[in-house]
Amino acid sequence: MKGKLLTLAATMALSPFSMAQQLEVTVTNLTNGIHYTPLIVAAHDDSVALFSLGQTASAELQAMAEGGDISGLAMALNDASADVVENPAGGLLAPATSTMTSMDTADGNMYLSIAGMMLPTNDGFVALNAWPIPTEAGTYTVYLNAYDAGTEANDEIINGGGAAGTPGIPVAPGGDGGTGATGVTTEEANDMVHIHRGVLGDDNPSGGTSDLDNTVHRWLNPVAKVTVVVM
Numbered sequence: 001m002k003g004k005l006l007t008l009a010a011t012m013a014l015s016p017f018s019m020a021q022q023l024e025v026t027v028t029n030l031t032n033g034i035h036y037t038p039l040i041v042a043a044h045d046d047s048v049a050l051f052s053l054g055q056t057a058s059a060e061l062q063a064m065a066e067g068g069d070i071s072g073l074a075m076a077l078n079d080a081s082a083d084v085v086e087n088p089a090g091g092l093l094a095p096a097t098s099t100m101t102s103m104d105t106a107d108g109n110m111y112l113s114i115a116g117m118m119l120p121t122n123d124g125f126v127a128l129n130a131w132p133i134p135t136e137a138g139t140y141t142v143y144l145n146a147y148d149a150g151t152e153a154n155d156e157i158i159n160g161g162g163a164a165g166t167p168g169i170p171v172a173p174g175g176d177g178g179t180g181a182t183g184v185t186t187e188e189a190n191d192m193v194h195i196h197r198g199v200l201g202d203d204n205p206s207g208g209t210s211d212l213d214n215t216v217h218r219w220l221n222p223v224a225k226v227t228v229v230v231m
Contacts, residue, residue: 021105021133022231027088027114028098030143031223033216035173036093036116036126037068043105043112044082049130050113051193057149059164061115061193065125065149067162067170068117083109092119092173105133114144114226120158120172120212123149124196126224139229143222148188148196155183156199156210169211176216178205195221 025041050073051061060072070086077084083106089099093116111130118124126144134140148154152167158177161168171177184200201214 019135020107021135023103023105023112023133024100024229024231025103025112025114026098026100026227027093028225028227029093029095029223030225031095031118031219033095033174033176033213034121034219034223035095035119036089036224037064037119038070038087038091039089039093039099039114039116040064040070040073040077041085041088041101041103041112041114042077042082043103043109043133044077044080044130045108046111046130048077048080048082050115050127051129051147051149053194054192056191057151057193061125062123062149062151062164064115065117065123065147066152066164066166068119070115073115077113081106081109094173110135112228118146118223120169120177120217121196121199122154122156122167122169123152124199125149128226133228134230137230139227142226142228144224144226145221146196146198146219146223148190148194150188150191150193153185153188154197154199155181155185156201156212157181157183158211172212172217174216176213178202178208178211178213180207181211182207182209184209
């Protein structure tokens with residue numbers, strides 16, 4: 001349902017262990033030419049999730065996926081008594097770089113979620129969605145896929161658009177985007193949250209169908225690595 005985080009109560013059982021934990025969470029951007037907007041990292045209970053595959057994106061998810069605005073997700077998670085860290089990288093997370101944050105989780109917040117917009121894309125985002133935090137101390141690695149919020153056509157036109165419902169891509173942070181594209185498409189068959197098909201791009205920096213460079217901005221999953229140290 002739009003405007004609300006989706007519940008997982010029907011599909012994920014609460015861990016029999018309910019305890020506070022200390023975590024170190026490191027996110028590494030594995031892509032060649034995609035930047036991540038300020039990330040949101042949250043430990044929460046089993047009553048919420050950032051999204052559900054095959055379902056309509058919430059308004060909060062749409063704002064993050066189209067414009068990098070994590071304020072709505074942060075507010076919803078805080079309302080659900082989650083432990084939330086916003087923007088651990090202090091800005092964009094560039095390709096082949098990492099950011100780390102420490103967390104002290106509250107009792108019952110046994111699931112970890114992470115999200116950030118992928119630039120340059122229309123409504124692509126990287127995410128970890130309600131991953132059960134291990135109760136045993138140790139180091140754990142999770143690889144993340146790229147998702148499509150399904151809220152905007154992937155026209156691949158860089159025009160400064162970043163507001164929810166406004167077509168286009170805000171910017172290519174690496175300064176490697178093109179101009180003058182006519183657009184890859186004006187509509188999408190799948191308007192639900194789904195695995196991103198990846199960008200198409202082209203080799204024409206001043207025209208063609210896409211403002212994205214097919215030698216720079218394309219990717220294959222996984223697009224990020226998360227390392228979680230449970231103390």
